[in-house]
Amino acid sequence: xxxxxxxxxxxxxxxxxxxxxxxxxxxxxxxxxxxxxxxxxxxxxxxxxxxxxxxxxxxxxxxxxxxxxxxxxxxxxxxxxxxxxxxxxxxxxxxxxxxxxxxxxxxxxxxxxxxxxxxxxxxxxxxxxxxxxxxxxxxxxxxxxxxxxxxxxxxxxxxxxxxxxxxxxxxxxxxxxxxxxxxxxxxxxxxxxxxxxxxxxxxxxxxxxxxxxxxxxxxxxxxxxxxxxxxxxxxxxxxxxxxxx
Amino acid sequence: xxxxxxxxxxxxxxxxxxxxxxxxxxxxxxxxxxxxxxxxxxxxxxxxxxxxxxxxxxxxxxxxxxxxxxxxxxxxxxxxxxxxxxxxxxxxxxxxxxxxxxxxxxxxxxxxxxxxxxxxxxxxxxxxxxxxxxxxxxxxxxxxxxxxxxxxxxxxxxxxxxxxxxxxxxxxxxxxxxxxxxxxxxxxxxxxxxxxxxxxxxxxxxxxxxxxxxxxxxxxxxxxxxxxxxxxxxxxxxxxxxxxxxxxxxxxxxxxxxxxxxxxxxxxxxxxxxxxxxxxxxxxxxxxxxxxxxxxxxxxxxxxxxxxxxxxxxxxxxxxxxxxxxxxxxxxxxxxxxxxxxxxxxxxxxxxxxxxxxxxxxxxxxxxxxxxxxxxxxxxxxxxxxxxxxx
Numbered sequence: 015x016x017x018x019x020x021x022x023x024x025x026x027x028x029x030x031x032x033x034x035x036x037x038x039x040x041x042x043x044x045x046x047x048x049x050x051x052x053x054x055x056x057x058x059x060x061x062x063x064x065x066x067x068x069x070x071x072x073x074x075x076x077x078x079x080x081x082x083x084x085x086x087x088x089x090x091x092x093x094x095x096x097x098x099x100x101x102x103x104x105x106x107x108x109x110x111x112x113x114x115x116x117x118x119x120x121x122x123x124x125x126x127x128x129x130x131x132x133x134x135x136x137x138x139x140x141x142x143x144x145x146x147x148x149x150x151x152x153x154x155x156x157x158x159x160x161x162x163x164x165x166x167x168x169x170x171x172x173x174x175x176x177x178x179x180x181x182x183x184x185x186x187x188x189x190x191x192x193x194x195x196x197x198x199x200x201x202x203x204x205x206x207x208x209x210x211x212x213x214x215x216x217x218x219x220x221x222x223x224x225x226x227x228x229x230x231x232x233x234x235x236x237x238x239x240x241x242x243x244x245x246x247x248x249x250x251x252x253x254x255x256x257x258x259x
Numbered sequence: 260x261x262x263x264x265x266x267x268x269x270x271x272x273x274x275x276x277x278x279x280x281x282x283x284x285x286x287x288x289x290x291x292x293x294x295x296x297x298x299x300x301x302x303x304x305x306x307x308x309x310x311x312x313x314x315x316x317x318x319x320x321x322x323x324x325x326x327x328x329x330x331x332x333x334x335x336x337x338x339x340x341x342x343x344x345x346x347x348x349x350x351x352x353x354x355x356x357x358x359x360x361x362x363x364x365x366x367x368x369x370x371x372x373x374x375x376x377x378x379x380x381x382x383x384x385x386x387x388x389x390x391x392x393x394x395x396x397x398x399x400x401x402x403x404x405x406x407x408x409x410x411x412x413x414x415x416x417x418x419x420x421x422x423x424x425x426x427x428x429x430x431x432x433x434x435x436x437x438x439x440x441x442x443x444x445x446x447x448x449x450x451x452x453x454x455x456x457x458x459x460x461x462x463x464x465x466x467x468x469x470x471x472x473x474x475x476x477x478x479x480x481x482x483x484x485x486x487x488x489x490x491x492x493x494x495x496x497x498x499x500x501x502x503x504x505x506x507x508x509x510x511x512x513x514x515x516x517x518x519x520x521x522x523x524x525x526x527x528x529x530x531x532x533x534x535x536x537x538x539x540x541x542x543x544x545x546x547x548x549x550x551x552x553x554x555x556x557x558x559x560x561x562x563x564x565x566x567x568x569x570x571x572x573x574x575x576x577x578x579x580x581x582x583x584x585x586x587x588x589x590x591x592x593x594x595x596x597x598x599x600x601x602x603x604x605x606x607x608x609x610x611x612x613x614x615x616x617x618x619x620x621x622x623x624x625x626x627x628x629x630x631x632x633x634x635x636x637x638x639x640x641x642x643x644x645x646x647x648x649x650x
Contacts, residue, residue, distance in 0.1 A: 071558060071645040092562065099560020106648075110555040114287040123556065126280050127565040168559065 015083045017175045017207035018068055019044040020235075023077030025063050036230050037063040038074065043225070043235035045176065045207040050198060052221035053211045053232075060230040061211040062180065068209060069102050069178045070094045082175040099124050103169025103206075107181035109161040111153040111168075118149045121167045132171060139167040143197060159190035166197055170206070177201055179210040183217060195220040278568060285572035292545070296577065299534075299541045303581020304588065306531030307624040311589035313527040314616030315608075317520030322607045324516055332479035332509035334395075335486045336450050337472040337493075338501045345499050347468020352499060356472055359492035360485040363476040364394040368451070370470035373432040375457050377421030384417050385456040386431060388464040395473045396453060401425030401440030407460045410439035416454035418442075431457060450503050479506040524616075531623055534581065535631040542574050542635035553639050554647025563640040570636030571629060578628015582621045589617060 025038040037060040045051050055061050066072035067079065070086060071094075079087045081101050089097060111120045119126070121136035137149055143163040153161055162182065169177050179198070183191030191214065199220060202208045210217050218224045225234045289296045337356055339345040348356075353367045369388030374381055389395075392412055393403040399415065401424075411429060413421075418441040423429055427438050436459070445453050451473065474489070476482035483506045493500055546553065556566055597608045 066645050069558070071643075071648075095557065095560055095562050098558065102560075104555075104558050106555070110551065110648075112552055112555070114284070114291055124559040124561065126284070127277065127561060127568075129276060172560070 015047075016044040016080065017047045017049075017082060018209070019078075019080040020064075020067065020074065021078045021080075023067060023074040023079065025060070025067055025072070025230075026075045038067065038232075039230035040077070041230070041232045041235060043068070043232055044237065045209055046237060047175070047205045047207055048202050049237070050202045050208040050210070050220065050222045052217045052224045053209060053227055054213070054218065054224055055227035057213075059227045061227055063230075064227060064232070065178050065180055065209070065211050068176070069104060070098050099172055101172075101175045103166075103172070103174040103177040105162070105165050105169050105177065105179040105182050107184040109153070109158075109165045109185075111161055111164055113153050116150045116152055117145060117156065117164050120153065120164055121171055123168060124171055136167065136171060139170055140164065143167055157190075158186050159193060162186060162190075162194050163197065166194070166201070170201065174206060176207045176209065179208065179212075181212055181214070182210055183212070183214045188216065191216055277565075278572065281565060281568035282572045282576070284569050285576055288545070288549075288569070288573055289576060295541055295545070299538050299577045300581040300584065302534035302537040303531075303578055303624050303627060304585040306527070306534035306627065307582045307585025307620045308588050308592070309530040310524060310527035310623055311586060311616050311620035312592055313523035314520065314619065315589065315593055315613045317516070317523040318610070318613055318616060319603065319607045321513070321516035321520060322610055322612070323604070324512060326604075326607070332506040333476045333482050334449060334505065335474040335476070335482050335489070336503040337474060337489060338450075338470070338503065339468070340498050340501045343498050347466065347470060348472055348500070349468050352493070353469060353472055355493045356474070356489055356500075359488040360474055360476075361488070363474050363481060363485050364391070366391055366395045366473040366475060367469040368471045368473065369461060369464040369466050371464065371466070373457075375417060375421065376430040377423045377427070380421050382417060382420050382455075384414075385452065387451075387456055387458045387470075388461040388466075389458050390461050392458055395475050396458075397443045398440040399443040401438070403440050407458070408462070409437075409460060411436040412440045412442060412458035413438050414442050414452075414454040414456045414458075415444035417457055429457070431459070449505070479509055482506045527620075528623075531627055534624075535627040538574055538577055538628055539631040539635065541577070542570065542632050543638075545573075546570065546635045546639040550639070550642070550647045553642070554644045557642075557644035558648060566640040567636050570639055571632050574628045574632020574636065575625060576628070578625045578632075581628070582624025585624060586617050586621050589620065 020041055020043040023038055023041045023043070024036065026034040026036050029035040041064065043064070053061055053064060063072065067074050070081070070089070073088065077087075078085065081097060086094075086097055112123065115123065117140055118133050118136045121139055122132040125132040137146075140146060140149055140163075143166060145160060145163055145167075148156060148160060153164070156164065177198070182198070183194055186194060195217060198208050198210070210221070212218070223234070223237065225232055337348070339348050348367065353365065357365045366389060371386045372383065373386045375384045375386070390407055391405070392407050393405060396403060396412070398412075403412065411431065413423060413429065418424065421429060423438055425438055425440055428435050429438055430436070442453055451471065474482070474485050476485050482504065486502050486504045486506070489500065489502060553566055557563070593608055593613070597603050597605055
C-alpha cells in the first residue's frame with residue numbers, strides 16, 4: 015500500500031483563452047511509506063500543482079487520488095481539511111510560521127483548536143530537532159534553518175503518513191540545507207513518505223528516487239516493478255503550462 | 260468536518276472551550292498592530308459613549324419632566340358644560356359622577372372669588388367650598404380636617420403673599436377666619452389652581468350647585484378610566500359636564516420625551532455605525548495582510564470554523580474593549596455633569612433606568628464588532644488555501 019498515490023491524474027485550469035491550461039497531464043505517482051522522493055523540473059512544469067493535488071489543497075480534474083489506502087479523490091472542503099490534518103504534513107520554502115506564536119505554539123498549531131494540549135509533544139519534537147532551548151522563541155528570533163526545523167516539527171505533530179515539502183532548502187544556505195535534508199532522512203526512517211519539490215541538486219542527492227516533471231508530464235512517478243506505472247504516457251499538449259507558483 | 264470532528268460534543272462548556280484558543284490567538288493578533296487596534300477601539304468607544312451618553316441625557320430629561328409634571332395625571336377636573344346650559348353641578352350630578360367612576364375619590368367644590376386680607380397685605384383669590392379637602396390636597400402646615408367644618412385652608416401662594424401661617428387669622432369677604440392649614444405648593448398645572456385659592460367649609464357658601472368636582476385617582480391610568488366612565492355614563496344623554504383631564508397631556512409629554520430619547524439614541528447610533536465601518540476596514544486590511552498566514556492555518560488542518568472564530572474573536576475583542584471603555588467614560592461624563600450642573604438632580608442621574616442605556620450601549624458595541632467582523636472573517640475563512648498560499 016502506498017502512502018500517497020495518484021492514478022491518471024490530470025489537472026486543467028481554465029486558461030485566459032479558449033484552451034484550458036494543462037498543469038498535470040495523466041500523471042501516475044506513488045510513494046511508499048519511508049520513501050523520500052524528489053520531484054524536479056523547470057519552473058512552470060506543474061510541480062507546485064502536483065504538490066497541491068497530493069496535499070489535498072487542490073483536486074485533480076480527472077483521475078484518482080489515494081491517501082494511506084483511502085480514496086480521497088473527491089472530498090468536501092471539511093473532509094479535506096480533516097484529512098490534511100490527519101495524514102499530511104506541509105513544509106514550505108518560506109517556512110510560513112505564524113509570527114505571533116512561539117516555536118512550541120507554531121508546532122502545535124494544527125491541533126491548537128482541539129481539546130487537549132499538544133504542547134508537550136510539540137516540545138518533544140522541537141527537542142528532537144535540536145531546538146530544545148528555543149521553545150518559547152518567536153519566529154523572528156530564529157535563524158532560517160531553525161525556522162525550517164520548526165516547520166518540519168509542525169508537519170509531524172499529527173504523525174502524518176506523508177510529508178510534502180515545497181522547495182524546503184530554497185531559502186537556506188548549503189550547509190543548513192544539508193542539515194534540513196538530514197532531518198528528512200530521519201523522518202522517512204519513521205515510515206513517513208517524504209515528497210520534496212525542488213530545484214536544488216542537493217535534495218536529489220538525499221532522495222531515494224528522483225522523478226522529473228516536464229510540462230505536466232511525469233516520468234518515473236511510480237516505484238520500479240509496478241506494472242501500471244510502466245505504461246508510457248503519450249504527450250498530447252496543446253496549451254502552455256501555467257506559472258508554477 | 261463530518262468524519263473526524265472532535266468537537267461535536269454538545270453543551271455550552273464544550274462550545275466555550277472551542278472559543279478559548281481562538282480568543283487567545285485573536286488577542287495576540289490584535290497586539291501585533293497596536294496603533295491600528297487602538298484606533299478601532301477608540302472608534303467603538305466614541306460610538307458607545309455617544310449612544311450611552313445621549314440615551315442617558317434623554318432619559319434624564321424625561322425623568323426630570325415627569326418629576327415636574329408630578330401627579331397631575333391622576334386628577335380629572337369635572338366642570339358643568341355651560342354650552343349645554345348647565346351652570347353648576349347638582350348633588351345629583353355629583354352622585355352620578357361618584358357612581359360612574361367607582362373607587363376614585365370625588366371632591367366637589369363650590370367656587371367664588373373674594374378679596375382675602377392678612378395683617379399687612381390683601382389679595383384677590385379664588386375661594387372654594389370643600390367638605391373633604393384631605394382627599395385631594397396635602398398640608399404643608401397644620402392639619403387637613405377629615406370634614407371641613409370651620410376655618411380656612413390657604414394655598415401656598417396666598418399664604419406667602421399675605422404672610423400668614425396656620426393659627427393666624429385672615430379676613431375673607433369681610434369675615435375673620437382662622438387659618439387651620441397651609442397647603443403644600445402644588446407642582447402641577449391644574450384649573451383648580453390651589454396655590455392661589457382659599458378653601459372654606461361648604462357651609463360658608465349658599466350656592467345651589469358646585470362649580471367643579473375633582474376626581475382623584477391612584478394612577479394616571481385610573482384617572483383616564485374614570486374620565487372615560489364619566490363620558491360614557493354622566494354624558495350619556497346630554498353633554499352635562501366638561502372634563503379637564505391631564506393624563507392625556509401627560510401621555511403626550513411622555514410620548515414626546517420618548518421620541519426625543521429615540522432621536523438622541525439615533526444620533527449616537529450613527530457614530531456607532533461609523534465605528535463599525537472602521538472595524539470592517541481594520542479587519543479587511545488585516546485579513547488581506549495575513550492572507551498567507553490564514554492559508555497556512557487552513558493547509559495544516561485548521562478548520563474554516565476555527566479560522567472564522569479567531570477572526571470574529573478579534574473583531575469582538577475590539578468591540579468589547581471599545582464598549583467597556585465607552586461605558587466607563589459615559590459613567591464619568593454623567594458624574595461630571597451632575598457635579599458641575601446644579602440643575603441635574605443626583606437622583607435623576609442615579610435612576611436605575613439609566614443603567615438600561617449603559618447596557619444597551621455595551622451590547623451594541625460588542626454587537627457592532629461582531630457584525631462588522633463577520634464579513635471579513637467569513638471571506639478569509641472561506642478562501643481556498645491554495646490561493647491564499649500563492650505569494
